[in-house]
Amino acid sequence: MYTKEAAKMASFRSVDELNGAIRTHIYRNKSDLTPAAIEVLKVLSRHAVKTPGVAYLKLATIAELIGKHRVTVIRAIKRLVDLGIIRKEIKYRPVSGGNGANMYVILPAADVTPSVLPRQEAEKPTEAKPEAPERENESVISQSKLKFLQNTYAAFKSAVNTFVCDRKLTNKLYGIYLAHTSYLKGVYAADTLQEIGLEAVRQTFIATKRKAIRNLAGYYNGVLDRMLDRLYAARFDSLTPR
Template identity: 35%
Template sequence: MNYLTQYQSFANKYELNEAIASHLNDHRHQLNDTDLNVLTMLSRYAVKYPGVAHLKVGTIAKALHKSDRTVRRSVEKLERLHIVKRQAFSREKTGGQGANLYIFLPYKQPDLTETKVEQVAKTEQSHQPIHTYVEEPIIPITLYTRFKDLIKSYSGDNNEILASKLYGIYRVHTTRLMKFDVHADKGELLKTIAIQAIRVLFQATKRKNIRNLIGYYDGIFRELTDKALFAEAFMDYDAPVEVKIP
């Protein structure tokens, strides 16, 4: 039995993907590009033993072209947001301090009732009304329409809510990736991957029951993107486990 088995926090990679997608949905605006890149790299190494990655800070820093200090700051933020936790690890043979284990935490639904009570209390104290303005996202009609049409062709329903959420997953990942010069010309490739991920998703639903379509799609999109963009980038580092889409 591998030593990481006792630390894994999920039964399988699909539960891990669901948790990561939910964490991102809640905290995406609190994470900068470096935070997201650290999270992405940790998640790639947390597949074989779902939920736990064993990496040196230096390995992460070298792969992302960042300093050790910058990586540690991102990890600390992920801990504060209860996305991951660090676990000190010592080598049994030498007794020396090894690389930390990074354990992904299950997603917990926020207590909305408590949040509303706190908001009311703050409003009463300040005597100032709280105004919330929600800016509607600008969605490119062509690609979004393809999302809706493809979903309808598989499910038979005009499920705009599902289409919007899947498109949101696509936007989160591509917006981050396209900020890097090395991926600046990959827009069309990422659109193709997004469409292919929908096909893979609905093909999978024919073979088994999928509880969280959004989390499953997120996992498929990330895996296809890894194969298309990152296969060569990580060859010089500790090799992550190759994940096969079911």
């Protein structure tokens, strides 16, 4: 979806360049960034790896991923725009009408002050073109990918069943895992992402022995998010000159 348009907006040549810019943005603006703004920036950066620097997300999705209210996300995005860290491209659906998911372009950490950044581009709606029909070969999941997904789900089912037999809960946790990692495949090894997802399952159920948790899926979402943040931070550390 919007692959060609996103490619034109790509602001980095590689994921390493993107990571370096994120690290610089956070360092330079740490006194002006709220915790929510940092969380939103991390989510955008994780979803901007396929086309380095361009994330395509709905506000509701961002809110769900960071566990915050939609209004908090809107304020965080505005702050990131005001600081010159991202640019927002509003998408309208020409057929059904209304807003679609927005494109968020993470900007290079140039030596400029936020006050001189061009703001008008961030507020100018960009009309989205109707989606082209999928080609037949794009709609078919390869056998190897299907097998991997089946094996991953089986691993999730086994991990959950170690603590409780609940197919509905397994499906919820697996869905959260897919939502968090779908844009990270190809950047991190698939077995690394799977290991983190399963470890988050174990940590979630272990936590139930210490305290009452009413929403296991929500708790798992938070644990997984923090673990992926640590994975992302480790990548930053590897890029830092010694």
